[in-house]
Amino acid sequence: xxxxxxxxxxxxxxxxxxxxxxxxxxxxxxxxxxxxxxxxxxxxxxxxxxxxxxxxxxxxxxxxxxxxxxxxxxxxxxxxxxxxxxxxxxxxxxxxxxxxxxxxxxxxxxxxxxxxxxxxxxxxxxxxxxxxxxxxxx
Amino acid sequence: xxxxxxxxxxxxxxxxxxxxxxxxxxxxxxxxxxxxxxxxxxxxxxxxxxxxxxxxxxxxxxxxxxxxxxxxxxxxxxxxxxxxxxxxxxxxxxxxxxxxxxxxxxxxxxxxxxxxxxxxxxxxxxxxxxxxxxxxxxxxxxxxxxxxxxxxxxxxxxxxxxxxxxxxxxxxxxxxxxxxxxxxxxxxxxxxxxxxxxxxxxxxxxxxx
Numbered sequence: 001x002x003x004x005x006x007x008x009x010x011x012x013x014x015x016x017x018x019x020x021x022x023x024x025x026x027x028x029x030x031x032x033x034x035x036x037x038x039x040x041x042x043x044x045x046x047x048x049x050x051x052x053x054x055x056x057x058x059x060x061x062x063x064x065x066x067x068x069x070x071x072x073x074x075x076x077x078x079x080x081x082x083x084x085x086x087x088x089x090x091x092x093x094x095x096x097x098x099x100x101x102x103x104x105x106x107x108x109x110x111x112x113x114x115x116x117x118x119x120x121x122x123x124x125x126x127x128x129x130x131x132x133x134x135x136x137x138x
Numbered sequence: 139x140x141x142x143x144x145x146x147x148x149x150x151x152x153x154x155x156x157x158x159x160x161x162x163x164x165x166x167x168x169x170x171x172x173x174x175x176x177x178x179x180x181x182x183x184x185x186x187x188x189x190x191x192x193x194x195x196x197x198x199x200x201x202x203x204x205x206x207x208x209x210x211x212x213x214x215x216x217x218x219x220x221x222x223x224x225x226x227x228x229x230x231x232x233x234x235x236x237x238x239x240x241x242x243x244x245x246x247x248x249x250x251x252x253x254x255x256x257x258x259x260x261x262x263x264x265x266x267x268x269x270x271x272x273x274x275x276x277x278x279x280x281x282x283x284x285x286x287x288x289x290x291x292x293x294x295x296x297x298x299x300x301x302x303x304x305x306x307x308x309x310x311x312x313x314x315x316x317x318x319x320x321x322x323x324x325x326x327x328x329x330x331x332x333x334x335x336x337x338x339x340x341x342x343x344x345x346x347x
Contacts, residue, residue, distance in 0.1 A: 048198070048259055050169040050239045079166055081239065083227055087195035093255075112166035125345050127236075128261065131170055132338045134232025138189070138331055 002084055047097045051082040052112040061109040069092065075109055147221035150273050162182035167231070171239040172337055173257050175282070176266030177274020183226040185266060188330045190228025192241065197225050225252065238334075243278065253281060262288035262337040265323065269293060269302040272310055279311055288341045292322040292333045316340075 039104070055075040061068055070089055074080055086096045101111040174182045187194045226242040241256050257263070265278045275291075282289040293300070293307055300321055308319045318336050323329045 046255070049241070049255065050171050050237075052166050052237075052261070054166065075153070081169065081229075081237075083197045083225075083239070083241070084195060084229075084244060086197035089228075090198075092198050110166075112169075125342060126340055127168065127170060128234055128342045128345070130234045131232060131238060131261065132237055132335065132342065134234065135230075135331060135334050135338065137233060138230070 011029070012064075047082050047111065048113055049086075049093060049123060050081050050099045052081055053085060053100055053109050054079040054112070055103075056107065061103075061108060062106075068103065071096075071103065072108060073100055079112070096114045165235060167235045167237040169239060170239045171241055171260050172334060173241050173242040173243060173260045173263040173287075174266065175263050175275070175278035175289075176294075177268060177271055177278075180266045180268045180271075180274065182266055182298075185264070185292075185294075185322075185324035185330055185333075186226060186240045186242055186326045188325055189230060189334070191231055192229050194228045194242075195225045197227065200287040203219070205245055207331065225256070229320070240334075250281070255283065257282075260287065262290070262341045264333050264337055265289050265291050266322075267291050267293045267307060267311075268296075269307060275311070279313060283313075288322070288337065288344050290318040290336050290340060292320060294324050295321050316343075 048118075053075045053084045055072045057076075059072060061072055067089065071085060074085065074088055082093065082096050082100060085091075085100070089096065091099075100109060100111065104111050174185055176182055183194050225244055228240045230238045230240070232238055241260075243256060244252050263278070263280070263282050264277050267275050279289070279291075281287075291307065291311065291313065293302070293304065295301075304319045304321065308317075313319070318340060319337065320333070321329075322333050
């Protein structure tokens with residue numbers, strides 16, 4: 001794939017870093033592109049950082065990288081946002097988006113991106129009313 | 139948005155869409171978010187932590203996807219500070235299966251590219267103002283004004299002392315009359331709650347106008 005080969009070139013230009021003065025410090029660093037096979041975006045479009053992710057019960061992962069496994073474990077216990085996954089997994093948002101996008105494509109997780117209505121929550125007066133009442137009751 | 143907004147699992151290739159896994163788990167919460175902006179060290183994380191159900195978490199957005207070939211071009215690279223952008227955020231569960239997320243903006247101006255990502259779909263924003271460093275919130279005010287995102291100016295009173303009148307702050311920032319300007323204390327849950335209520339009310343007024 002042309003796009004992939006371009007990314008590989010970009011990745012290669014970083015390789016010299018591993019042999020530089022920072023080699024010891026960086027020995028355990030895994031660059032984000034290594035986890036996403038060079039991709040910076042999920043296949044379709046960006047997931048909102050507040051999108052909620054839950055793994056499908058009994059989903060078995062044929063790939064099984066540690067990031068995918070940990071993400072499936074976490075989202076099996078409870079529903080979590082992309083942002084929370086980023087924090088809990090100590091992975092950049094962009095990486096989490098790509099991994100979640102993959103898992104969703106493979107039917108291993110379900111992604112919830114907001115209200116069931118067609119309008120975005122922020123433009124839905126009913127939702128805003130509920131939020132207002134909810135905050136007021138805290 | 140091309141990403142499916144339904145609660146239906148995207149199906150694997152070759153599997154008919156009707157045969158998606160049946161989701162027997164409880165309904166997913168509806169998520170809404172409010173952005174908390176302001177200058178570096180103005181109290182954004184304190185504000186979020188004063189009301190969040192969870193300890194504020196920090197997420198990082200690697201700059202690699204935006205700056206490959208840029209950061210490393212200049213020779214000396216301070217990797218620790220130049221490759222990640224930290225954003226603190228919290229979450230509040232509200233009745234009616236709603237989750238309100240509070241996202242703090244990255245403090246430094248040069249991370250503005252993150253803001254578009256943050257504010258997409260947000261109800262509105264709280265701009266925390268430190269009157270000792272008024273200029274530190276100019277960027278946020280400009281940003282939200284330009285994008286017509288409802289925002290309020292919450293003047294954070296450190297140690298409970300108001301050093302400037304609200305009128306002076308309003309005049310100095312030259313915001314429109316409709317923008318609420320009020321004192322807050324980022325450490326105080328009740329004050330934070332009131333600030334959030336003001337944002338939501340402003341957003342509702344905007345919708346109803």
